[in-house]
Each structure stands twice: as C-alpha cells, then as structure tokens.
Amino acid sequence: MTSNPQPLNMLDKPVNDRNLKKSWVPTLLIGIAVVYLGLVLYIPAVNVFYQAFRLGTGAFVENLTKPEFLSAASLTLMLALIAVPINVVFGLCAAWALTRNRFWGRSFLLSVIDLPFSISPVVAGLMLILLYGRSGWFGPWLNSNNIQIIFAFPGMLLATMFVSMPFVVREVIPVLEEAGAEQEEAAATLGASEWQTFWHVTLPNIRWGLLYGVLLTNARAMGEFGAVSVVSGNLSQQTQSLPLFVEEAYKQYQTESAYSAAVLLAFLAVVTLVLKEILERKIE
C-alpha cells in the first residue's frame, strides 16, 4: 500500500515543475520589462502632466497666455509648416529616384541620406554657422546684402530641415518598392504625363507610408532642440522656439511655465504615437 503512491509522485513531479515554470517565467519577465519602462519612460512622462497641472488649470492657462509662450509656439508652428513640406518634396523625389533606378553606389547614397541621424545636432548647427555665419563661407556676401541667416529664422529653419530630412525617404522607399513600377509603366503607356502618373497612380499606393513619414518629420521638426539652439541665439519673443522656451524657463527657475509648455509638447508626442499606431495598421 505505501509503495504504490511513490511512482505516481515521481511522474507528477516533473509535470508540476514545468507548469510552475510556465507560470512564473513570463510573469517575471513582463514584470521586469514594466518596471524598467516605468522607471525610464512612464514615471518621467506622467511627471510632465503632474507638474503642469499641479497648481490647477488656472495657473496652466495663465502660463499659456504669456506673450513669450505664444511667440515661441507660433515660431515652432512656422518652422514645422515650412520644413515639413520641403522635406516631403525632397523625400518623395529621393525615394522615387532610389527605388525606380538601380545603380552602383545606391546603398551609399542611402547612407548619405541617413547622415543627419548620425551627426550630432550640435555639430549640424556648427556646420550651418561655418557656412552662413559672419565668418562663414557665405558670410561676407550675406552681410553685404543685409541677409541674416544665423541667429534668425532662416538658420533655425535650415537646422530643422537638416535634422528631419531622412524620415520621409526612409518610410516611402519600402512602400514604393512594394507597389512596384508596373502600374506606373502602364499609366505611361496609356499616355499619362509624369505628373498624372504620380498623382493618380503612385501617390494613392504610397499614401499611408508617406503620411507616416510626414508624422515623424513633424514630430522631429517641432521638437528639435540641439541644432536649432546653436543657430537661434535664443532671443525671447524673436528666435525662441517652444523647446528652447522650455529650457530657458527651466534655467530661469520658472519651472511652472516650463512645464506648461512641456505638457503641450508631450501632448503632441502622445498624438504622434496614437496616429503612428493607426498608420502602422493601415500599412500592414
């Protein structure tokens, strides 16, 4: 009688072990992942909203009606409104040229287009100063024609264009490759002009990928700090974009107004992530 249960127990044990392992390993790994993301991402992200509304919405709204803030916000909007369309035109042209042609050095050209991701934003700003600054290559000519680029809007625009340059190319190339050239060739055979082919054939095929690229370009253009900071001069109400306003307010110990502006940028980030998620599903 006493010897009978033993083999049963021996059979049961490994099965139990395996069940046990299956139940705690995933939980542990998910736990670690969530704690890590919490420390690095979620706590800082929640803190932005907490700090902005800590003193109530009254203080928040008051901070957002100050002229310094309003001018910074409109400057950031202007930068994005100009930089994004320019980079969309470039991105479409580059993606089309690189997808519809195979040539030696194609992958090299792709790496060159990706360079703004590798170059430190500060170095990007420095390069613009060496080109358009007072002692730069075009400095004397710009000076004699009374055109100011560095420490003015055009320089900030160039910096924004630089850092947000590769996004559209990167997102459009895969969708353009997937769409293939057959439909375009068919349209051309049927007598469509290049513009007609692009508008009626290519664009509908790549629209979600393009929108995805526009979204990322816009997020970077509105949020860029380093490159813009080098070339802006950071004059309040003149050359201060929203991210620069956040840093300046923080340095001046106006933490509340820094967070009021920061929460708007954080809100933009959340909207970007939500739209990104929607577009990713459309692309699939």
Next chain:
Amino acid sequence: MNSSVSKSIRSQSFPLQVWAQLKASSWAWRVTIGYLFLMLILPISAMLAKAATVSPDKFWAIATSPVALSTYDVTFTTSFIAALINGLFGTLIAWTLVRYDFPLKRVIEASVDLPFALPTAVAGLTIATVYSKTGWVGSLVAPFGIQIAFSRLGVGVAMVFISLPFVVRTVQPVLQEINKDIEEAAWCLGASPWQTFWNVIFPPLFPSILTGVALGFSRAVGEYGSTVIVASNTPFKDLITPVLVFQRLEQFDVPGATVIGVVMLMISLVILFSINLLQAWGRRYDQ
C-alpha cells in the same frame, strides 16, 4: 525615367552616373542631388575646410586637450553603458512583446517609441525633476548618498531614455521571424529552456541586438537636448562633448568648436560604417 538611358548609364562610375542621370533625367533626380548638396555636402565641406585652416599640431592639441579628453570619456563611456543596458532590457522587452500576451500590451508596445516622439528638451526637463534629490525616484536613492540628476548618472539616465527604442525595434522583427519549429525540435531533443535560448534563439538574434546597441550608442553620443538639461555641465565631471562644442561657440572660439566638431563627425561616420557592417552580418541569417 527612360529605361534605355538608365541602362546605358549603369556601366559608368558613380559620379559620372549621377551627372549623366542629372542631365538625362527627370526633376526628381535634380531635386534629390540639389537638396543633398545644399543640406549635407556644402555644410560638411565648410566644416572640413575650416578645420583644414587649423595647423595639424594645433588640431591635435585642441582635440586632445584635457577638457576634451574628459568629455570624450564622459560621452563615450556613458553612452556605451547606456546602450549596453538597453541591449539587455531592450531584448527582454522585445521578447515579452513578441512571446507573451498581457493586459495593456498594445499600449506598452506603442509607448516604446515615446523617446522618438517626445522632444528631448521635455525629456531632459522631466528626468531632471524625477531624478533630482526631491524627485519621485531621486528621493528614494538620495538617503544612500546617490545623486542622479546633475551628475554623470543623470546623463546616463537621459541617454538610456533616448536610446531605448533602438534595440527593441531592431530585435522585435527578427524575433518574430524565428521559426518556433526549431525551438520545439530543440525541446524534443531534450534541451532545457535555457539551452534552447542560448543555442537556438540567441545566435540569429545577436546581430540585431548588436545593431540596436550600436544605433542607440550613436544616438546617445550625439545627444544634446536632454543631457544638457539633466547635467550640471561641469568640466571633468559631467560635461559631454556636444556641450563642449556649444560652449566653445558661445566663447567665439570657432576653431576650437570646429576641431572638436570634426572629431565628433569622424566618430559618427565610423559608427555609421560599423552599423552597416553589422546589418550586413545580420542578413546572413535571412533565408
């Protein structure tokens, strides 16, 4: 584009090809090359030309001055550690996202890209607050004499934040494509889960982990917005190279800024080249 034109061009060398394409072809090419020339080639040339006006001795003296050397140490060592930390946790996050189902998974998955979407100045601001002595996380470690914000540790936290998505986003697709049959085969042959992971799953995953680490490292090395706010920017303590370039410019020391800028540019080109090699290595596993 006329296909006979592109065919005849194909056999020529790259600069000739580009020139021939430009002459022969549509405005898409002209816009591409023109924009790249204006936005990349011209600015890089201006910087290299400016650096060339500095004599080699002086170039070396500026590039290896004690302050510059200390900033390289802070920037590269901290970026490297931050990238490695993300190599470990990024792989773990990718694994949980691919293999397990849990509540709020979609939200967590989307939130991994937050560092790409959140402006770096905002990231720096909130990390400086949360990890300061009185902040939510900083106050927990302050009793142990650990200061995070306004020290090298804070720079590290900011670098971990901004380089977080890279490893997750490079490892995830590779992990998704690994065939579960191989794992089951290993399991049937008596391998333990740990053996299966190390001998079956890890080898094809490794190039993508390295690529992610290198991409994150490259991003962290160049980062300015978040790190400048989190750090106290004290030389020999937590001053990073991009901030040194900025300070040199503020002091109107354009040659000094240019030399250090060129050093940074060269290093980022080396990293970019290594990343391309790593990606080529990773493609070995594609069937």
